[in-house]
Amino acid sequence: MRGKGKAVTDLSTEEKIKEAAGKVFTQKGYAATRTRDIAGEAGINLALLNYYFRSKQKLFELVMAEKLEKYFGVLAPVLNDASTSLETKVESIASKYIDLIIENPELPLFVLSEVRNNPEHFIKLTEKVDFLNQSVFLQQIAKKRPDIHPFHFLVSLLGLCLFPFLMKPALLRIANLKEKAFIDMMLERKELIPVWMKAILKTKSVLPVIQNKRLKL
Amino acid sequence: MRGKGKAVTDLSTEEKIKEAAGKVFTQKGYAATRTRDIAGEAGINLALLNYYFRSKQKLFELVMAEKLEKYFGVLAPVLNDASTSLETKVESIASKYIDLIIENPELPLFVLSEVRNNPEHFIKLTEKVDFLNQSVFLQQIAKKRPDIHPFHFLVSLLGLCLFPFLMKPALLRIANLKEKAFIDMMLERKELIPVWMKAILKTKSVLPVIQNKRLKL
DNA sequence: TCAGTATTTAATCAATTGATTAAATAATTT
């Protein structure tokens, strides 16, 4: 049945559906998404969706892989750059992540939710690339603060960048912010976070040093 | 039909269902939850659920209100305590929040997801209590750092506490951590975060001071 | 143009799911 057809048209329709699926899935999550919503959003008939992608699940997996790639794609190249300082890396991650999420505000909640629901997606993505554990970034941190597990700092950095987007709906309400003011705050954070991370990395050790928590490097 | 019956039995069954609903809803979210799952989890028949709570939606609203109360209940009393220092408040929030989420690991993702899907829940909770904007906590921050919107610090504090739980599944995998090691890290954070927040509050100003971003206090 | 192929659609199916109902069972009261 399904042929390759004219490449341009083919790609266009297929892409249109995938685009719509990306939008609806990220907004409502897998379970709350109806294939009819996607079809409607794409301006096509429901059957066409299954014609192109066989099933909701298959379509979702395509979208998910793309979103995961987007979400973690910011990190990978920076973390393993041996030619930049730790400070530069922090600046780069904060800046790129915040820009990315301003353009894709629902990405973090979507990825975190669906990774929890279907860890296998995330596992498949990471099983090939062990980019993180042996990364230059973590080594640079470990060198500076051998007393604290380096993931403390990575998680803190990501939390400072991403968490505001996660609590954005709540924040807009309780802080009485408008959309524009929120974006401005996030842009401010591109400058604030590197300063803060620097300060955090400089703090005096407070943890008991009973166990040696240094990574195997 | 539905009578009050024997108070003890009544409460027990009703509570059993609500407990089960809380568990399933927080684990899977509203859309992915089947009323039959809840009934199964509670060890009762499906019809009994509707007999007690009329509908899935009604039951969910009860659970949601409870979870919201739990989630934000940590903050309210601390933020408005005029008798404690800013430093003490930060310590208290970090400690209480981390303890709470260790006991209820799925709470943050559940609350954040469902608040996005149904902002009215959150709105209903907050419309009465304007505890945050005029809080002692924000005033103490604004006094110390009039150059930066105080919500920057609140969001940072919450992010440092909560974000690790949000990316826990990813973290366990990429950092090669076991459950126990993760909990230990979070306990460490109860000490680290206050130190970090202190350092953050001390950083030199880096933002342009064109607009006066001071709150109306 | 027209045969052949690709694309799109309306109609329909079967499974799932939230909700209801009427009947059975258990508890309580008199």
Next chain:
DNA sequence: AAATTATTTAATCAATTGATTAAATACTGA
């Protein structure tokens, strides 16, 4: 114990939803 009321259940309903099918339409190359 009998009557009354409360609790629980199996069976069923109607709507939703993912998926399929067969037919119609648009497109392409000879």
